[in-house]
Amino acid sequence: MTDKNKHLDCVLSSHKISNEQALLDKHISKRNEIKEALEIKYESNLYSPFNSGSYAKNTAVNLKFDFDLMAPYKRNAFGSNGTLKEMFTDVFEFLKDKYHGKEATVRDQKVSIGIEFYSDKDGHIVKIDVVPGRELNVDQYKDDDKLNLYVNKKFGTLEEGSDYIRSNIQAQIDKIKDRATAEKDSVRKIIRLLKVWKINNKPDIKSFFIELITLKAFDTVKVEGDLWDKLKTLLEFIRDKVKEVSLPDPGNSTNEVADTLSETEKFTLSDDMKYMIERIEENSDNVKTYFKINENHPCEDEDEKKYGVKREGVSIPPTKRFG
Amino acid sequence: MSDRANLINSIVEDLPNIKIIRHFVDDYGNVLGRVQLMHAAVELEFDVEVKPPYPLQFHETETIRFLNPTLIEYNHVNRDGSICIHTTHSPDIKQKIEWDFNSLMEWIEKYYLSNIEDNHYEHIVVSEYQDEVLSCYLFTDVKHSFQKHSFGTFVYSLQAIGQEGKKEKDTYLIHNYFVGKIPYECNWSSLYKQQSGFLQGIYVYIEAPPVKHKRFAVESWSELEPFVSQEFLKFLYDIDKKGAYKKAGIKKLPLFIGYKIPTGEIHWQCAIIDTDNFPNESLRLGNGYGGQFKDMPINWSSTKNCSYKYFFGRGKFSEKITEKKILLIGIGAVGSMVATALTRGGCKFLSLVDYDVKEPENVCRSEYDFNTGINNKVIDLGLKLTKISPFIEIIPDANMMDAIKYFINNGKSEEAIKKRIEEFDIIIDCTTDDDVAYILDFLNLKNEIISLSITNNAKELLCSVKPNLYDWLISRDSFIQKNNEPLHVPTGCWNPTFKASYNDISALVQFALKHINISYESGKPLRHFFLSAETENEFIIKLHQF
Numbered sequence: 004m005t006d007k008n009k010h011l012d013c014v015l016s017s018h019k020i021s022n023e024q025a026l027l028d029k030h031i032s033k034r035n036e037i038k039e040a041l042e043i044k045y046e047s048n049l050y051s052p053f054n055s056g057s058y059a060k061n062t063a064v065n066l067k068f069d070f071d072l073m074a075p076y077k078r079n080a081f082g083s084n085g086t087l088k089e090m091f092t093d094v095f096e097f098l099k100d101k102y103h104g105k106e107a108t109v110r111d112q113k114v115s116i117g118i119e120f121y122s123d124k125d126g127h128i129v130k131i132d133v134v135p136g137r138e139l140n141v142d143q144y145k146d147d148d149k150l151n152l153y154v155n156k157k158f159g160t161l162e163e164g165s166d167y168i169r170s171n172i173q174a175q176i177d178k179i180k181d182r183a184t185a186e187k188d189s190v191r192k193i194i195r196l197l198k199v200w201k202i203n204n205k206p207d208i209k210s211f212f213i214e215l216i217t218l219k220a221f222d223t224v225k226v227e228g229d230l231w232d233k234l235k236t237l238l239e240f241i242r243d244k245v246k247e248v249s250l251p252d253p254g255n256s257t258n259e260v261a262d263t264l265s266e267t268e269k270f271t272l273s274d275d276m277k278y279m280i281e282r283i284e285e286n287s288d289n290v291k292t293y294f295k296i297n298e299n300h301p302c303e304d305e306d307e308k309k310y311g312v313k314r315e316g317v318s319i320p321p322t323k324r325f326g
Numbered sequence: 327m328s329d330r331a332n333l334i335n336s337i338v339e340d341l342p343n344i345k346i347i348r349h350f351v352d353d354y355g356n357v358l359g360r361v362q363l364m365h366a367a368v369e370l371e372f373d374v375e376v377k378p379p380y381p382l383q384f385h386e387t388e389t390i391r392f393l394n395p396t397l398i399e400y401n402h403v404n405r406d407g408s409i410c411i412h413t414t415h416s417p418d419i420k421q422k423i424e425w426d427f428n429s430l431m432e433w434i435e436k437y438y439l440s441n442i443e444d445n446h447y448e449h450i451v452v453s454e455y456q457d458e459v460l461s462c463y464l465f466t467d468v469k470h471s472f473q474k475h476s477f478g479t480f481v482y483s484l485q486a487i488g489q490e491g492k493k494e495k496d497t498y499l500i501h502n503y504f505v506g507k508i509p510y511e512c513n514w515s516s517l518y519k520q521q522s523g524f525l526q527g528i529y530v531y532i533e534a535p536p537v538k539h540k541r542f543a544v545e546s547w548s549e550l551e552p553f554v555s556q557e558f559l560k561f562l563y564d565i566d567k568k569g570a571y572k573k574a575g576i577k578k579l580p581l582f583i584g585y586k587i588p589t590g591e592i593h594w595q596c597a598i599i600d601t602d603n604f605p606n607e608s609l610r611l612g613n614g615y616g617g618q619f620k621d622m623p624i625n626w627s628s629t630k631n632c633s634y635k636y637f638f639g640r641g642k643f644s645e646k647i648t649e650k651k652i653l654l655i656g657i658g659a660v661g662s663m664v665a666t667a668l669t670r671g672g673c674k675f676l677s678l679v680d681y682d683v684k685e686p687e688n689v690c691r692s693e694y695d696f697n698t699g700i701n702n703k704v705i706d707l708g709l710k711l712t713k714i715s716p717f718i719e720i721i722p723d724a725n726m727m728d729a730i731k732y733f734i735n736n737g738k739s740e741e742a743i744k745k746r747i748e749e750f751d752i753i754i755d756c757t758t759d760d761d762v763a764y765i766l767d768f769l770n771l772k773n774e775i776i777s778l779s780i781t782n783n784a785k786e787l788l789c790s791v792k793p794n795l796y797d798w799l800i801s802r803d804s805f806i807q808k809n810n811e812p813l814h815v816p817t818g819c820w821n822p823t824f825k826a827s828y829n830d831i832s833a834l835v836q837f838a839l840k841h842i843n844i845s846y847e848s849g850k851p852l853r854h855f856f857l858s859a860e861t862e863n864e865f866i867i868k869l870h871q872f
Contacts, residue, residue: 203793203794204793204794267849270850271850271851274850274853278853278871278872279872281870282870282871282872285870286805288804288805289805289872291801292798292801292872293872320803322758322821322822323781323782323803323806324758324779324780324781324799324803324806325658325659325660325758325779325780325781325782325823325824326656326658326659326660326661326756326758326778326780
């Protein structure tokens, strides 16, 4: 029998960003380096790039820092007839020239350009996603914070080559950050637990989706009790509502964040939740299968034994599975 | 008159709209009579034959027969004029007679009065010649569209010598058809294409079925003549004159007669030509010569369409599995059962990987046979699978996993290994070798991967898939029931193995495959799952999906 609450607390504790301070510092340093490089390259065509990932929203876990660097371009940065595709390609080519094959692998992703730096002497890997966006009209960004993103690869119901308008990105960040900070024992913990699950099982789901559906659940149903009760309520909410839930972008209500998942992906996510609840209720030990402790940072048990470290009673584990 | 005949008379007399024309009497065990049925404005007479088992069925046919040879043109009438009826079982003779006569009334209404054509196609009725040795020719699809009146030779071989009743029955397999000098191969798997002992027959494609009375195969060669061309008769004449078959000691020459059936497929019937007495002859036609068939009976042999569609017509796995290239690693108890089920389920491409050798101890709970002795598992099972299905390509590869383990750590071979494995669509790992699960996960392969294993006493069957294939498996170790029941420890230097019978294992394996098939068919992603077998009060298999 596993104490679910104790285990979940340990999961959160083992995934604290502060456990990986050195890696965090490296992320910040690299982010600043990329930011400067973009500012030098694009000069006055670029407004000030800023961090928009989970770290900025206070919901990060140390498996994946989720450092997204928004690069807001001016309307005519790529010519008055320049397309969003040209913007995306230009930034991709620039970052590829600068980093690819030298100190990192650079990939074009759904709406961003992923820069994954090679493992350093400590075995640390820094990964930063640069998200190019362009203001909707000349000088409008200063007033409305709206940016057009380019959908480079189809995701959810968004077709490849289409525009995706993100607006008031600072408002998006603030909304999540404010709730995560004010409700750190509930909203923040649940988001971080769901992210631990997501990173291990469904890496393609956007963190923003997890954050918004969590807030939606907190605003719609009573989320109370101990940590497992709260988490279970969330899992049930996603199981029951994900197929029809509307998750308007806090910065622009015409943006439907639920559309970042296809119908099939929503059905699968609903089933994920259904089976997760069934298995954990059937056997509390299964909570360990779904919510893994970061074994690099195990928790201290009251008996001063490391909790979360695999132990076997004998020196050679017996064979248990056969064919 | 016997009691049985009296009873039948009294029952039939009481039936409405039926008049006994000739009373039922005993006739060497059978009971015979004649009746008249009145339906609407129609009156039809039938001889009735009640056989000794009646009201029981015999060899799945009714033991009462209603005969009227003048009705042969109508549907569901056999060549001897008997009406084809099927009714429900009843041990009560009165009830059964009522049902059978009602069934005859229904036939009159549907097929005599309304002339209904059934949607499903029934093959033409061919009376197989009762030679001393019977034969049957198995054919399958061929990638060629035959033109009406085209003819040529085909290649076939003896597949097996069996028995039907007390007679020898030889089964032959058709390999290809020659159109001119070009051979068109039949769609069997490569092992069947490579069979030796080839023989040659001749074929003619006539397009329309060679029938009289709509569905009865013609009985004489002269009745076949309108269906063939003069060119074919000349071809046959030349064969006769050359006498090559006769010189080679071949007495019976199969003539395949092809025609199209409503589904658009070609069906072949086989008429046997006696090479000592060809059924055709030449005749003078104006200034030249022509050919004709003699008025002699056709000796029909039986044929079977064994194409994939019919072979697996009664049931198979989803096409999302059968059409995939499958790599099966580990063919012990679980793996060999998976392999057999996939083969019987219509899979077309299966590569078998296992370094191990089959020993007598393996036989009792796997798909291996005792009589093939000590043998490499991939060869032993591979041969067995090709015996089951003529449509599966088996690639035995004893060393693939060994080679991967040897080279995976050298830092140079990862891409080559990935490329090799990614030639397949689905990998099924039944090795229960955690190294294998680790490697498959580590390689970050595009393939779908299914890892199956079983626990002691077949208490659980585990199925791990991507993502987290390896982690999930390892994490399950702490959950596996901690029973103290000992493992099976054979004498000698063996690793202990699990205890379980063929029945214990196959119950779980078949359940798991059923679940996997449903997942593929529905398009839902296959999840990690385990099956738990509960045996305390009653036997229950529970599915636990993750």
